[in-house]
Amino acid sequence: MSAPEIRWQPRDTTLLEWIAQQYGVPIALIGKAAGVRSSQTYAMVHRWKLGGRVHVERIDYGAPSSWRRSKQFDGPGVVPNGPLWVYTDRETGWGYLGFDPGEWHPKASTAAHLTAVSELRLALTGLETDPEVWTSERLLRRFVKPEGGQPNPHLHDAWFRDFTDPDKVWAIEVELTRKRGEGRLMRSMAAALDAADRHDLAGVLYFVRGESLRRALDGIAVRLAHQRGIERLLNLEIHDLDATLARKGVR
Known part of the structure; x- marks a missing residue:
């Protein structure tokens, strides 16, 4: 039986472009940006992952919290440490950015700073993806x-x-x-x-x-x-x- 077709909504496109410009973001920030509950956020990101658009990875950088295991994204028996990070795969990033971003993976050493920058962007410009309004560091590095x-x-x-x-x-x-x-x-x-x-x-x-x-x-x-x-x-x-x-x- 073939996999069910995944229907992409305008909100998916906006969020994925925003994430690509920021390198990647913690999953909780996606829910805040989209204005949806945690269960809806996880379902949406899981749909992106099934569609081959994103990677999801847990990054332990010492952020204080009680992390809960995710049935969608953590393997059996995994003890969760740190937030789940979501970032576009290379091909998807290329499509949104207009250039080959290469392979990128979140690092514990920069996760807190990237999170803060993305939170600030959301606070100042919302989900605006026009690079004339907010030019992310990823775009600056290129252009x-x-x-x-x-x-x-x-x-x-x-x-x-x-x-x-x-x-x-x-x-x-x-x-x-x-x-x-x-x-x-x-x-x-x-x-x-x-x-x-x-x-x-x-x-x-x-x-x-x-x-x-x-x-x-x-x-x-x-x-x-x-x-x-x-x-x-x-x-x-x-x-x-x-x-x-x-x-x-x-x-």
Whole structure:
């Protein structure tokens, strides 16, 4: 007996394109983006998997929670650790992105950061997939060409078009923990600002987790401004990530 035909809905197309642009996302965020219950989310993703569009993989990166075994996605006897991640297969990603993305698999070392960036995107632009509105890091990596044959010194987490002034595009940076090492955070901020200038962006919007990191970045911004001979950096804004997510109903 042949497998039943899978009917693809417009919502499937939008979600799969959004996921492809973000590399991949945890399954719970898909449910939040689609506005459906957990059981509906799992059924939808299971349908995608049966249709050969996505891979589903559990990634343990120390995220605190009580993980429940999934009958659809966990093998027999598997003890679940970490969230289930959903990402498009190579061919599906190619179709949505317009270029061959190669093979990609989520890593524990970057999962928390990719999750936060995707949550922020959902909070700021919803499920909009127009790259003129939100240009994901995956697209930037493909289309922002280095100058003079040199590698890009800094790649932003995304670019975001200002709703209040569509002529302005801002670079997005998401920071979850303080970078260790003498001057590392200052060098990172300087590189982000310099890259924004090179690409004629309005500036950089930082979204940070925790008051301690916020204070550290505020202090570095003051020092960096003084180094550049100005009172303050007019092309830099620092925002609280979790407050932004909560205000937009994502957290």
